[in-house]
Ligand SMILES: Nc1ncnc2c1ncn2[C@@H]1O[C@H](COP(=O)(O)OP(=O)(O)O)[C@@H](O)[C@H]1O
């Protein structure tokens with residue numbers, strides 16, 4: 378009987394899942410990929426057969442919360458698990474805190490500690506952990522592994538981890554953790570296939586999706602990143618503000634009478650591309666919309682990404698390659714072109730034809746800085762990490 382691993386990536390309003398068959402080696406063959414969207418609203422479940430991308434299901438669903446979404450997913454999967462031995466479930470957990478530098482088998486003690494991190498990432502952590510709790514109830518004996526977005530950045534030098542705050546706060550865990558680590562780990566693993574020897578050089582990876590961050594890598598290890606204590610910092614995102622003056626929340630509370638919950642909701646859910654455009658958090662819609670406010674939102678995003686590339690190039694003492702990944706990075710050619718145009722002074726020259734075709738190499742052959750488009754695969758990294766722990 379083939380072994381199988383279930384991967385769950387729970388976001389604020391969606392639950393992505395994938396079922397992998399584990400073949401001897403081990404190698405991991407994606408079998409089904411699915412998503413339950415708009416949990417709590419007009420939710421829908423879509424599933425496709427991973428090897429052929431054939432659509433198997435696309436239908437409305439009554440999932441009021443992540444718990445119900447998990448039960449719906451398991452009900453759909455159950456008959457399809459016949460002939461397979463489900464050996465473990467792997468979860469993306471965004472925050473591992475100061476304690477977790479590696480994936481961990483989840484038990485009640487681990488879960489309780491991870492729940493303490495919910496206040497510092499209200500957008501992801503509660504849903505990541507709700508997925509684990511629901512599965513604990515549905516399949517009590519199934520080994521579950523938490524795979525952390527923060528773990529890849531544990532190589533950050535102390536200089537990069539420190540905030541200009543008193544030492545005792547750093548010791549209490551107030552430091553730069555960095556996120557999107559599962560995505561960066563995947564990109565680091567395939568970098569030599571694209572860049573050859575340059576993969577070990579000075580590389581900036583731009584994970585530009587709904588959440589967005591940059592990671593500076595040297596020898597394929599993280600040395601600097603734009604997100605910090607929480608995934609609210611750094612670049613502007615779909616609905617998150619990114620780096621702003623830290624006095625702004627104080628001002629809003631003192632002068633405008635907003636309470637803690639209102640400030641948190643404003644910065645996490647009503648800012649970023651949505652706040653700038655007033656219409657959408659979705660890059661595709663902004664590019665299609667082409668109104669002055671939409672253009673401002675896109676221009677601001679491009680400007681901040683390019684500025685941050687400059688800052689991370691300083692951390693690396695130069696730059697050999699820039700890699701674009703995630704929804705915007707992989708699919709939004711005009712955004713990549715605009716970012717690269719702002720980096721022309723560094724010598725980067727774009728190949729517009731290759732960029733329109735989404736690469737993989739999108740720079741001119743003689744560009745001293747290579748530019749690349751590399752699709753990410755967070756689920757595969759979770760499958761590998763989960764198997765390594767579950768098999769042990
Ligand atoms: N063809 C496209 N052109 C422009 N933007 C796109 C395209 N496809 C996806 N995107 C953008 O990618 C973003 C979502 O990225 P994704 O990595 O899927 O996010 P997440 O996994 O965090 O939900 C959205 O802003 C979406 O508009």
Ligand SMILES: CC(=O)OP(=O)(O)O
Pocket residue numbers: 388471501526556557586587588589608
């Ligand atoms: C950490 C983070 O921002 O994740 P996402 O991009 O999935 O929102």
Ligand SMILES: [Mg+2]
Pocket residue numbers: 586587588
């Ligand atoms: Mg994502």
